[in-house]
Amino acid sequence: MSLVLVADDDVEVCTLVRFKLEQLGHDTLLAHDGEEAMRSALDVVPDLVLLDWMMPRSTGIEVCEALRATPMLARVPIVMLTARARESDLERGFAAGADDYVTKPFSLRELASRVEALLERARR
Amino acid sequence: MSTSAGVAVAAALVGLVALLALFVAVERAHRERRTSRREADAERLRPVVLGALGNRDPAVAPADRRGPTARVLEELAVGVLERTRGADREGVVAVLGSTGALGRARDGLDSARAARRRHSVELLGVAGDRSARRLVVARLADRDADVRAAAARALGRIGGPGAVAPLMEALGDRRVSATTVSMALLRLGPAAAPEVRSHLLDGHDPAVRVVAADVLGVLGDRPSRPALEEAVGDTAVRVSAVRALGRLGDPRSVPVLLDRLEDQLEAPLVLFDRQLTLTLVEALGLVGDRRAVGTLSRCFGRTQRLSQAASAALAPMGPRRSLRSMREREEQERRSRGVPVASLAGVVRPATLPSPRSSRG
Numbered sequence: 001m002s003l004v005l006v007a008d009d010d011v012e013v014c015t016l017v018r019f020k021l022e023q024l025g026h027d028t029l030l031a032h033d034g035e036e037a038m039r040s041a042l043d044v045v046p047d048l049v050l051l052d053w054m055m056p057r058s059t060g061i062e063v064c065e066a067l068r069a070t071p072m073l074a075r076v077p078i079v080m081l082t083a084r085a086r087e088s089d090l091e092r093g094f095a096a097g098a099d100d101y102v103t104k105p106f107s108l109r110e111l112a113s114r115v116e117a118l119l120e121r122a123r124r
Numbered sequence: 125m126s127t128s129a130g131v132a133v134a135a136a137l138v139g140l141v142a143l144l145a146l147f148v149a150v151e152r153a154h155r156e157r158r159t160s161r162r163e164a165d166a167e168r169l170r171p172v173v174l175g176a177l178g179n180r181d182p183a184v185a186p187a188d189r190r191g192p193t194a195r196v197l198e199e200l201a202v203g204v205l206e207r208t209r210g211a212d213r214e215g216v217v218a219v220l221g222s223t224g225a226l227g228r229a230r231d232g233l234d235s236a237r238a239a240r241r242r243h244s245v246e247l248l249g250v251a252g253d254r255s256a257r258r259l260v261v262a263r264l265a266d267r268d269a270d271v272r273a274a275a276a277r278a279l280g281r282i283g284g285p286g287a288v289a290p291l292m293e294a295l296g297d298r299r300v301s302a303t304t305v306s307m308a309l310l311r312l313g314p315a316a317a318p319e320v321r322s323h324l325l326d327g328h329d330p331a332v333r334v335v336a337a338d339v340l341g342v343l344g345d346r347p348s349r350p351a352l353e354e355a356v357g358d359t360a361v362r363v364s365a366v367r368a369l370g371r372l373g374d375p376r377s378v379p380v381l382l383d384r385l386e387d388q389l390e391a392p393l394v395l396f397d398r399q400l401t402l403t404l405v406e407a408l409g410l411v412g413d414r415r416a417v418g419t420l421s422r423c424f425g426r427t428q429r430l431s432q433a434a435s436a437a438l439a440p441m442g443p444r445r446s447l448r449s450m451r452e453r454e455e456q457e458r459r460s461r462g463v464p465v466a467s468l469a470g471v472v473r474p475a476t477l478p479s480p481r482s483s484r485g
Contacts, residue, residue, distance in 0.1 A: 010207070012203045012204070012207060013207055015170070015174070016174070016177075016204060016207060016208065019174040019177075020177075086342070087344060087371075104207065105206070105207050105208050105209045106207070106208060106209065107208065107209050107210030107211075107212060108177060108178075108208060108210070108212050109178065109210055109211070109212055110210065
């Protein structure tokens with residue numbers, strides 16, 4: 001069982017993702033803006049972070065960069081979950097330190113597979 | 125007016141105000157009760173809708189398939205469908221089917237009320253109901269502009285072969301805006317690219333060809349490169365075609381883009397197209413091929429906007445190469461016309477740049 005931090009200002013997306021991850025046996029922690037996401041990550045040190053790009057206060061990219069710059073969180077896998085689907089957006093997401101990138105609207109099954117694969121890799 | 129009559133009027137007014145206040149209070153209490161019942165229903169039914177994800181036979185109680193609870197179910201299902209894609213959605217669509225929402229939506233397409241027609245077409249789109257495609261296409265000719273736009277968006281969601289032509293036809297007839305059609309086409313995804321390409325080549329309306337070029341570029345459809353290169357010669361479409369080629373980033377397009385840029389740089393002022401030139405510079409920057417360095421460096425000193433665009437385009441190609449090219453160009457300009465060339469601000473480190481004074485030979 002792992003702890004996944006889900007940061008998205010869309011409550012429905014948080015609910016959907018939480019439902020799927022809990023079905024898989026993971027614990028989830030929700031955050032609805034960038035600052036809350038950063039605070040929560042520092043508090044609990046999650047096993048994986050799912051980040052929306054466009055959030056109030058700090059964007060997902062800013063949070064991603066901040067996580068990578070924080071030694072205790074630098075190795076936590078990060079998945080960007082965003083509506084920004086252009087090639088340059090993907091590049092920017094990966095350059096900021098994301099490990100994977102999923103575009104909205106998303107397949108819950110696909111997201112779950114990616115999360116499981118990253119968690120598995122992190123455990124090794 | 126006598127005193128007693130005045131008292132009677134005042135009493136009537138007080139009574140009226142009291143009645144009005146009572147009515148407002150009752151209405152408010154009623155609304156609050158409805159809202160809290162709705163929230164309770166949503167809380168109870170959310171697991172049903174979420175449980176339907178990946179489950180083709182969702183467990184919806186018969187009592188929840190009717191009345192206000194059915195509407196709550198529908199709202200929850202729409203919320204999930206709008207945010208998800210893939211096979212998991214089928215169970216959620218089945219929830220909509222179980223409440224009769226999809227059947228009502230089909231009936232609602234012929235409603236006299238535009239709001240109902242729009243809601244119906246949106247619901248069929250969100251559900252991705254392919255069997256309703258013909259009905260949705262018919263709404264592209266609706267008398268209400270919002271319904272037509274909703275139909276275009278719905279068609280983008282429903283997808284499948286044959287979705288492109290009606291969208292392009294609606295655009296050509298100015299029934300739906302270029303932005304709405306572009307978004308719908310992008311939603312159709314790469315599978316629609318061959319059909320979109322045929323509209324770029326054969327579309328009679330310039331607006332259709334422009335949208336086709338832009339969409340192919342955003343989709344990154346590499347097989348469209350020759351068609352887009354051909355479209356660079358089409359005055360109505362050339363800016364979009366160049367932008368699309370930049371997005372494709374294929375080095376094979378560089379000669380075509382360079383030819384056009386050189387034409388523009390040598391064109392007399394009356395024929396100079398600033399928008400096209402800027403787009404060409406940006407496209408060459410996106411492609412990032414070093415064959416473009418020489419021509420891009422000729423853009424300095426023309427206009428501030430063009431110099432900035434050229435700087436941005438040259439920057440990723442490497443400072444050493446850009447600097448050498450700039451110096452060569454500067455020398456050439458100095459010899460031929462004595463016109464100074466703007467510095468490559470931001471492209472190379474300041475220490476490696478010649479001082480502005482020394483560059484004004």
